[in-house]
Amino acid sequence: MRPNERSNSTTMSNGADLQTLPALLDTAAAQYPSNDAFISARRRATYGELRDDSIAIGRGLAARGVGRGTRVGLLMPNRAEWIATAFGVWRCGGVLVPLSTLARPRELGHCLRSADVAVLLAVRRFLRHDYAAMLDEIAPDAGRAPAPVFHAAAPALRQVVWLEDEPADVIRTLAAPGVVLGSERPAALTARVAPVDPATVTFTSGTTSEPKGAVHVHRALCRSASDVGATLNLDASDRTWGYLPFFFNAGLVAVALATLARGAAVVATEVFEPGEALRLLEAERCTVFFGWPHQAEALIQHPRFASTKLALYKGVGANVPWAARLYPPDHRAVATWGMTETGPMYTAWPSTAPLELRASSHGAPVAGRELRICDPESGTPTGVGTAGEICVRGPTLFSHYDGLSPRDCFDADGYFHTGDLGRLDERGALHFLGRIKDVIKTAGVNVAAAEVEATLLRHPAVGAAHVVPVPAGARGEDVAAFVVASRPVEPAELLEHCRVELASYKVPRHLWLRREDELPLRSSGKVDKALLRAEAARLSSTVRG
Numbered sequence: 001m002r003p004n005e006r007s008n009s010t011t012m013s014n015g016a017d018l019q020t021l022p023a024l025l026d027t028a029a030a031q032y033p034s035n036d037a038f039i040s041a042r043r044r045a046t047y048g049e050l051r052d053d054s055i056a057i058g059r060g061l062a063a064r065g066v067g068r069g070t071r072v073g074l075l076m077p078n079r080a081e082w083i084a085t086a087f088g089v090w091r092c093g094g095v096l097v098p099l100s101t102l103a104r105p106r107e108l109g110h111c112l113r114s115a116d117v118a119v120l121l122a123v124r125r126f127l128r129h130d131y132a133a134m135l136d137e138i139a140p141d142a143g144r145a146p147a148p149v150f151h152a153a154a155p156a157l158r159q160v161v162w163l164e165d166e167p168a169d170v171i172r173t174l175a176a177p178g179v180v181l182g183s184e185r186p187a188a189l190t191a192r193v194a195p196v197d198p199a200t201v202t203f204t205s206g207t208t209s210e211p212k213g214a215v216h217v218h219r220a221l222c223r224s225a226s227d228v229g230a231t232l233n234l235d236a237s238d239r240t241w242g243y244l245p246f247f248f249n250a251g252l253v254a255v256a257l258a259t260l261a262r263g264a265a266v267v268a269t270e271v272f273e274p275g276e277a278l279r280l281l282e283a284e285r286c287t288v289f290f291g292w293p294h295q296a297e298a299l300i301q302h303p304r305f306a307s308t309k310l311a312l313y314k315g316v317g318a319n320v321p322w323a324a325r326l327y328p329p330d331h332r333a334v335a336t337w338g339m340t341e342t343g344p345m346y347t348a349w350p351s352t353a354p355l356e357l358r359a360s361s362h363g364a365p366v367a368g369r370e371l372r373i374c375d376p377e378s379g380t381p382t383g384v385g386t387a388g389e390i391c392v393r394g395p396t397l398f399s400h401y402d403g404l405s406p407r408d409c410f411d412a413d414g415y416f417h418t419g420d421l422g423r424l425d426e427r428g429a430l431h432f433l434g435r436i437k438d439v440i441k442t443a444g445v446n447v448a449a450a451e452v453e454a455t456l457l458r459h460p461a462v463g464a465a466h467v468v469p470v471p472a473g474a475r476g477e478d479v480a481a482f483v484v485a486s487r488p489v490e491p492a493e494l495l496e497h498c499r500v501e502l503a504s505y506k507v508p509r510h511l512w513l514r515r516e517d518e519l520p521l522r523s524s525g526k527v528d529k530a531l532l533r534a535e536a537a538r539l540s541s542t543v544r545g
Contacts, residue, residue, distance in 0.1 A: 019222040020193045021090040024261055025051055032236055032263040038080040039284055040268045043167045045080040053171050057088030058186035059178030068093035071115055075099040075122035075131055077270040078246050081170040083256055090199060091190045097201045098247035101126050109138040109153055115201045115213050115402060116156035123163050195219035201402050202249050204340045213402035214341050224343035224396040227366050228258035232314045233351045236263035241281055242290035243272050250344035255290050274298040278308045289315035294516050296322045297463040318358040321457055337362040337432045343396030347430045361429035369394035373424055376436055387433055390422045391415040421448060440469040441476050447506050459497045461489035468533045470540040480510040480536040510540050
């Protein structure tokens with residue numbers, strides 16, 4: 001038996017996989033009606049208010065024709081109204097299609113078209129993004145027409161509801177059509193929602209191809225939320241700070257649903273600014289941290305960090321260097337691996353496990369999940385310690401990609417082949433090594449970019465590291481690295497550090513220092529390695545020239 005396996009299973013087997021999402025909120029609201037559920041600079045909402053808003057919105061959506069299976073696109077920053085609207089959609093039996101607030105017109109058009117979005121609920125603008133103008137570019141007049149207008153670019157779209165910025169205005173606009181309906185709506189629709197019904201179509205952050213829509217059912221999302229809460233040992237006194245956008249599986253499930261399932265509070269910011277984030281973390285006594293690594297580094301490097309009284313104790317990042325600076329020595333943070341298709345926390349040791357265990361890997365499969373490492377070419381399972389493709393099977397997996405059947409998404413044994421590279425140790429814990437395509441082939445030998453990145457991160461001056469290949473003639477590719485330093489350091493020192501820990505062929509031939517704000521980002525907020533590869537190729541060719 002793996003360490004803590006028994007206690008982990010006992011904690012999490014609580015019937016959450018039999019729930020629906022409306023039941024998740026209603027259960028929490030019945031138990032904690034006056035507790036804060038959502039906190040931001042714009043609004044504080046209790047569980048009772050969030051439930052009541054979702055019912056009013058659900059009634060308004062039902063009046064607009066939203067029913068079982070209706071695809072509803074939601075384009076809004078992380079706000080209490082986002083959460084209330086999502087639950088309003090689910091109360092009607094609708095399928096929520098979370099849309100990226102960072103999307104460009106082509107990306108937004110792809111999502112509307114491929115997900116067959118019938119009703120779009122959207123703010124008009126956010127930051128520099130003008131969504132009304134975008135929609136007019138994608139499907140002219142769709143956002144202004146009083147009656148449905150067919151557009152080949154978004155053939156299923158029949159209704160667009162533009163939302164203002166004030167919370168009360170959003171609720172009023174969405175709820176208004178429902179005043180003509182009786183109190184039995186949307187309750188009658190909610191009663192028909194089944195655990196196996198589709199709840200979301202969440203888009204992956206594709207890089208070399210168009211994003212795919214992963215369909216999750218109610219039961220999977222409820223189980224995933226429950227397991228995240230149990231793994232982190234969340235309770236009603238916790239406050240979760242998470243900048244992860246709700247249009248991603250990790251933001252929706254790990255930050256929002258897991259917190260709500262435990263009666264705790266979500267503390268949200270719409271735009272990441274480290275000074276404002278530190279203020280919120282201190283003022284609200286946040287205990288749980290979810291964020292990108294570069295955001296953790298930005299908090300730590302901010303001038304006010306040392307004087308800020310933080311209460312952070314739980315969250316993610318136990319296996320990375322910044323954890324020791326962000327959390328106290330006795331913290332309960334975990335290391336985890338997951339993806340859109342699997343749920344956000346597919347592997348993790350529970351927060352009660354010893355720190356040396358939580359910080360030494362990405363953890364063992366959470367209760368009820370199965371994982372095997374397979375040869376990427378043959379699909380044959382490999383032995384302990386051998387790198388291969390991570391393949392998974394379990395209760396929190398997506399049901400299928402939108403437009404494909406399940407048999408096109410899983411192998412004959414029901415495993416999903418993730419495209420991620422990893423290995424299992426003797427404890428059954430996963431060590432994530434990167435994407436299979438994120439392997440550098442140099443002189444006939446494969447080098448996992450993640451291994452070199454992990455080595456660089458062990459140097460005390462390194463805050464972030466991104467390793468990419470560069471063309472190298474007869475050798476095929478060389479290893480190159482972009483490094484964000486947390487203090488002054490020379491590239492030669494970092495290369496010597498790598499030579500001590502890595503075989504010679506894994507040591508970067510090129511290493512460039514960058515500021516965090518100089519790294520190109522994808523719409524997901526993650527570093528865009530495709531652009532880094534292009535920059536590395538340009539820089540290395542200049543050196544050779």
